[in-house]
Amino acid sequence: MLDPVSKLQGIGDRFAGLPLPIQLEGLTYERGGKRVIDGIDLVIDSRLVTVIMGPNGAGKSVLLRLLHGLIAPTAGKIMWAGRPLDRLLARRQAMVFQRPVLLRRSAAANVSHALSLRGIKRRERTMRVAEALRLAGLKEHAATPARVLSGGEQQRLCLARALSLEPDVLFLDEPTSSLDPASALVIERLLLDAQRRGIKVILVTHDVGQARRLAEDVVFLNHGRAIEHQDSESFFANPHSESARAFLRGGLVL
Amino acid sequence: MSDFIDAFRTAIGLIVTLNPDLVEILVLSIKVSLTAVAVASILGFGIGGALAVYRFPGRGVLAAILSALMGLPPVVAGLVIYLLLSNVGPLGVLQLLYTPTAMIIAQVLLVTPIIGALTRQACQDLLEEYDEQLRSLGASPSAIVVTLLWDGRYRLITAVLAGFGRAIAEVGAVMIVGGNIDHVTRTMTTAIALETSKGNIALALALGIVLLTIAFAVNTALIWVQRLANRLAYA
Numbered sequence: 001m002l003d004p005v006s007k008l009q010g011i012g013d014r015f016a017g018l019p020l021p022i023q024l025e026g027l028t029y030e031r032g033g034k035r036v037i038d039g040i041d042l043v044i045d046s047r048l049v050t051v052i053m054g055p056n057g058a059g060k061s062v063l064l065r066l067l068h069g070l071i072a073p074t075a076g077k078i079m080w081a082g083r084p085l086d087r088l089l090a091r092r093q094a095m096v097f098q099r100p101v102l103l104r105r106s107a108a109a110n111v112s113h114a115l116s117l118r119g120i121k122r123r124e125r126t127m128r129v130a131e132a133l134r135l136a137g138l139k140e141h142a143a144t145p146a147r148v149l150s151g152g153e154q155q156r157l158c159l160a161r162a163l164s165l166e167p168d169v170l171f172l173d174e175p176t177s178s179l180d181p182a183s184a185l186v187i188e189r190l191l192l193d194a195q196r197r198g199i200k201v202i203l204v205t206h207d208v209g210q211a212r213r214l215a216e217d218v219v220f221l222n223h224g225r226a227i228e229h230q231d232s233e234s235f236f237a238n239p240h241s242e243s244a245r246a247f248l249r250g251g252l253v254l
Numbered sequence: 255m256s257d258f259i260d261a262f263r264t265a266i267g268l269i270v271t272l273n274p275d276l277v278e279i280l281v282l283s284i285k286v287s288l289t290a291v292a293v294a295s296i297l298g299f300g301i302g303g304a305l306a307v308y309r310f311p312g313r314g315v316l317a318a319i320l321s322a323l324m325g326l327p328p329v330v331a332g333l334v335i336y337l338l339l340s341n342v343g344p345l346g347v348l349q350l351l352y353t354p355t356a357m358i359i360a361q362v363l364l365v366t367p368i369i370g371a372l373t374r375q376a377c378q379d380l381l382e383e384y385d386e387q388l389r390s391l392g393a394s395p396s397a398i399v400v401t402l403l404w405d406g407r408y409r410l411i412t413a414v415l416a417g418f419g420r421a422i423a424e425v426g427a428v429m430i431v432g433g434n435i436d437h438v439t440r441t442m443t444t445a446i447a448l449e450t451s452k453g454n455i456a457l458a459l460a461l462g463i464v465l466l467t468i469a470f471a472v473n474t475a476l477i478w479v480q481r482l483a484n485r486l487a488y489a
Binding site: 065068070087090091093094095097101103104105113114117118145148165 | 383384386387389390391392393397401404405486
């Protein structure tokens with residue numbers, strides 16, 4: 001059988017080597033007797049930005065953590081190109097959290113710390129730190145203690161740290177929810193950049209504008225179920241479900 | 255009252271002229287306590303960091319014991335080490351009783367729980383914030399311990415200072431295992447106890463003033479470290 005990936009194989013190792021498709025089979029996660037994720041079956045094979053949307057409490061953040069392997073499912077499984085998530089695959093993932101988590105060190109030391117955890121030697125580290133900070137527009141803040149940076153700068157630093165690891169898959173959990181529009185746009189530009197470099201981006205957001213600007217495909221969650229999954233254009237033009245329509249209207253989602 | 259003023263005047267004289275007896279006692283005290291705190295820091299950082307990060311059965315009990323030992327009475331620490339080091343004790347062959355080394359060991363026993371428990375608390379607080387991020391970055395447990403210790407550095411410094419304050423001021427442990435032998439194991443606190451009972455108030459007072467000054471300096475350093483940490487948004 002022909003490998004469906006083969007026509008992309010000239011583009012670069014990373015692009016050809018993306019662990020796609022991501023297959024979720026009966027994925028379930030219970031917490032305190034409540035089904036936060038309730039039997040999700042889903043196949044994500046787009047190489048571009050996948051956006052996960054849904055009202056508060058729909059299970060978006062939990063789904064992201066399950067995908068990243070930070071928590072283990074109660075039932076069901078996730079397969080990456082037919083393999084379960086192992087250490088090797090996990091090392092090729094990175095995540096940016098809703099609230100920036102930064103060490104009590106300089107901006108540069110934060111990136112360097114992440115790289116050293118991946119076993120990257122000091123010499124290469126210095127180069128990659130400089131490059132990551134430059135891309136994120138934080139070059140002049142290299143020596144600044146990370147926690148005195150502004151909110152927007154902190155989140156950019158988190159993204160720079162994640163990107164410096166050169167992941168195959170990048171998860172983001174509402175990275176711009178507490179940022180002003182200008183800072184949010186900088187993050188979006190960096191994400192499009194990452195996508196161009198062949199990084200698979202999976203983004204949780206409830207900013208409809210942001211989803212429209214970035215998404216190739218949209219997964220709509222409600223009550224722990226994947227209500228819809230379609231390409232972005234048709235999702236925004238013609239959502240199938242009543243809850244998605246209500247969500248997009250900005251109305252109350254039941 | 256005039257006796258007291260005379261004693262006070264003599265005491266100041268002893269300090270200003272750097273009386274050799276006083277200096278000898280002072281140097282030994284600081285040497286013993288600094289060494290003990292250095293050893294206790296290495297042990298305390300390791301124990302505290304590990305208790306915060308590694309999950310194993312009995313971890314909660316160990317943490318509780320460590321916290322409880324913060325209040326270990328110095329005489330009890332002295333007694334335990336005395337029993338270990340005495341001629342009939344398991345470590346009697348080492349012939350360490352009534353040496354500065356014995357005093358260091360006793361103070362290590364006294365100070366390690368303080369530094370260990372404060373380290374564990376500092377690491378635990380940080381871990382609550384860092385846990386997901388560090389696991390996302392693929393950090394191993396030992397790498398997490400190292401990260402937490404470094405990021406908690408200001409709190410660890412205050413833990414070390416607190417340990418030093420405790421060591422330099424205690425009298426029970428060094429008295430029992432050191433024996434307050436002149437020119438060998440006489441520290442500031444044991445000398446104060448002895449000279450006071452002998453009625454030699456001047457030397458006792460001089461040592462008291464020095465000890466008070468050290469305690470004051472340690473506390474000033476504590477406040478200064480905390481302020482620095484706050485200013486750098488590291489606290």
